[in-house]
Every structure is written in C-alpha cells, then in structure tokens.
Amino acid sequence: MIKKKICMLGTSAVGKTSLVRRYVQGFFSEQYLTTIGVKIDKKTVDLDGQALTLVLWDLNGEDPFQRVAASYLRGAAGFLLVADGTRRLTLEGALRLHERLHDALEGVPGVLVLNKADLTASWAIEPARIEALQREGWTVRRTSAKTGMGVEEAFEHLARRLLAP
C-alpha cells in the first residue's frame, strides 16, 4: 500500500481543519476550534484501481501567535496551501508562508486552495488575481468545506499528481 504525507498549510482560521474534516469525515462544523501543533488524519482513496493512503498533517495556522515548524514538513509528498477567499490578507499570508518554507517544500507539488467559496457575497479574490497566480504556476482550486464543493476534487487532484511518474 502506498502511503503519502500531505500537509495543510496556511494562516489561521482559513479552514484547513474543516477541509480535512469534510474530506475524511464528511461533515462540517461552524464552530471554530483552533489547531495547536499538528493534527493527524488519514484517508485511503482508490485512484483508478490504485489504493493510496493519504496521511494528512493539519498544521497550526501561521500567524503572530504561532509559526509552522519546518520540521513538520519532512517527508511531505504534497501540500494544500489554503487561503480564505473572503479575506485577501490570508492569500498573501499563505504565499508568504510558502516562501518562508521554500527550502522544505522544494520540489514538493502543491495546490492553492481558496476556501469558503460558499460565502459569495463577501468573496474578495478577483478573477484577475487567480489568473496571475495560475500564470505563476499555481494550480488553484475554489472549495467550500461547508458545502463540500471542490473539496474531494482538490485533494484528489493532488493525489494524482503524487502518483504520476
């Protein structure tokens, strides 16, 4: 059985834990319970007949109160860089975090996830910004941990990239 480690990265309260919960347990909670340290989950998926166990490392958010320890990233096969689509600063924060962890993430494939897509009325990321990020080479996905929209797709897109030769 192939096992791959995936890290959830981003600033605080963008929905990293909620995305994992939606993906692994299939439900959503409005309540915010911040993650301290790291929370570990796993899920086995079947990709075209190939069984793959994803070990999901849901890390604490990067902000002035806590930093993401680079040592947690060792052995990571992929990452989801998560931002809250209703708060532009979280996108810049996510990109800064990615920059800071550059050495640990060198060559590791990732997907940039703009979460909370259900909150259309307060959506703050313009299409032009997304296009620019795509031109920089980011794979960008819009998700909602609340409705489930795009969640499975984002994880599985990454999983396929991990299996690709």
Added chain:
Amino acid sequence: MDHPPLPASWSERVLAALDYAVLEPRPDGTFRLCGRMPDWLRAFLPDSAAAGPLDLAAASLFLEHFLVDARAFWASGAPGPLGSGPWTETDRRGREWVLEATALSVDGRALLLVGFPQVDFHRTQQLVQAARVQAVQYHRTLEEIARRDVLLHCIVHDLKNPLAGLKGSLDLLRAGLEGETRLQEPAALELVAIGLRQAEKMQALIETIQEAFAGEIDGLVPSAQSPEQAPDAAAVVRDVVAGLLPEARLKALTVDTRLPPGPVPVVGDAARLERMLYNLLTNALRFAPAGSTVTVGVRGEAEAATLYVEDEGPGVPPEQQPRLFRKFARGNEQPGHVGLGLYFCRITAENWGGQIGYEDRPGGGARFWVRLPRPTPR
C-alpha cells in the same frame, strides 16, 4: 526538616501518576515499556501488542515521524531534551488524544516520554484562539473598508453626471433670466424639468444607498406581519408601473402587466417592496431595446407569491450571473451603475424570508424574480 531520600521506585510512580509512558528504544527499532502501560497508549496498540516490545512507529503516524528526529538526537549526544510539541491523533477506536513526546538522554541511556502536554493545552488553545478570532474580525473590517472605498468612488462618480446636468440647466436659466440669452417661457420650463429630473436621479441614488446599508442593520428586525398589515404585491406593481410609464414611452416600450384579479398580500412593507420593484423595472427599461416589450407580473401560490420582471434585452452573460446580487463586486465598477440596486433587492427579500433570482428569459432577454412568503395569520 529534612525528609529521608525517596526510594528509586518513586520516580516511576510519579510518572505513572502523570499517565506518562516511559519507553526505552531497542536496537531493532522497537521500544521497551518501563513500568505501567497507560490507557491511552493501549488504545493505539493492536491487542496482540500488549506484552512484548512495542512498535511505536506502527502505532502512531506522528511518532513515526518524530522518532526520526529523536534517533538523530540520541545519536548526537546533544544536551537537553527534544520536545515534539503537542499533537492530536485518533486511536484505533476513533477517539482523539492530544499528546506530547519528549526524547532525553539520562546517564547515556536514551529515553522517550510520551503523555499529555504539561502546558495547559486547553487554556493555551483558548488564548490563541481568542487572538485569532480578533484577527479574523480585523481582516473582515479591512475588507469592508476597501469595499466601501470603491463604493464611495462609484457613488461620487454616479452623482457627478446628474449634478453636472442640474448645474447646466441652472446656468442656462440664469443666463436667460439675466438677459444674456433670450429664453422663452416654454424653454425655461423645459430647463426646470430637466433640472428636476437630474435632482430626482440623485435622490433615488441616495435613497438606494441608504436603504442598502440600512438593510444590513435591519436584517435583525423581524418582519413577520399580520395579514392586515401585509402589502398587496399587485397594488405595488400597478403603482410602480404607473410611475415609470413616461420613461417607458421615451423608448417606445410596451409594459405588459400581468396580475391576478384579487390582492396578493405578501410579507414585507410596501415602501421597500416598491423600491425593490422600482429597481428591477428601471433595470429592465434600461436594457430593453427600443420598441420591445417589458413584462411585469405577480403569480400567487398557496404559501408564497412571485413577482417577476422580464425584458427582451441582451440578458446577463453567464459569467456575470453569479455576482449579480452581490454588493458591489470589485472590478465591476462600471460608471453609471453603482451596482447596489440588486444587492438591496436581495437583502430585502432575504430579510423577509424570501428569495431573489435571475434566469435567462426563454426566447432571449432577462428574467428577474422575487419570491416572497405569504403572511400567516397568528
């Protein structure tokens, strides 16, 4: 006074009381448990593993990772313990535990302690979380300020045109009155009418802005109404259509009104319902091609009523449809159209427990609808 020294077994009992597992690595990568097995550790191990050497890397995905660091630490002979930081992991039965591991060397012997974090995890979590909730609110405020900035820019822009028109009319009037130009009475009246129309435009814009922002606050005010106070949707349609007929005539538009015979009471209040319909209908008049037909109607059902406005214009392009009812999306700052009207319609309808929507009109054009609940007798 001086106590006699504690027996050696005491330290073991202290660790057991703290529910710590004290483990010693073996050359084959497994661990030997010193002392009692804590319940939480048992919950991570397969039933068969209770007695012999423990395969911690197989029992916990986190320890599998941490032991790599721990082994490097033991091999290095570095001073001081190596802490893992708290982690959360689910045991074999699905129960979640918050744990912490510490690697240390005592007299050259490698030891691993695993147990519950000694900092008050929940208190720390509460504090950090409180700070983070504040940060989220701060972000929201920044977004709101940014949005209002652009909004303000658009409002100023949209007020400028009618204001220029108004000033132009007044300038011409003054020139006439002062005798600089010859101005007949009908022409003067025409100038006054133009000026008034511009002033009304500004007034309507300001009212929409006020209502849009008031609507956000009024969202909390219950709008449940008794059937006696409920506005009649059909009467509102008739009034609004009558008021806008002159504008329709200017473009040679036909306004086709389709109403059921009797009154159609709905939840809401008449003034806002009028404003909502006014917004929808002026949009339709703006986009309808000259000479075409605009249809306005009400359809009553048992529990709700639907008001709709259709035009034969170009319709809304699919890529714009998801943003239609938002307060003013950035990058959408077309002058002459603040983009608050539909937002106002949406929050008003939603405050009343209703819904608003758009669909392409079959055969081309736009179709906006508002579905409002019928008032229920108490």
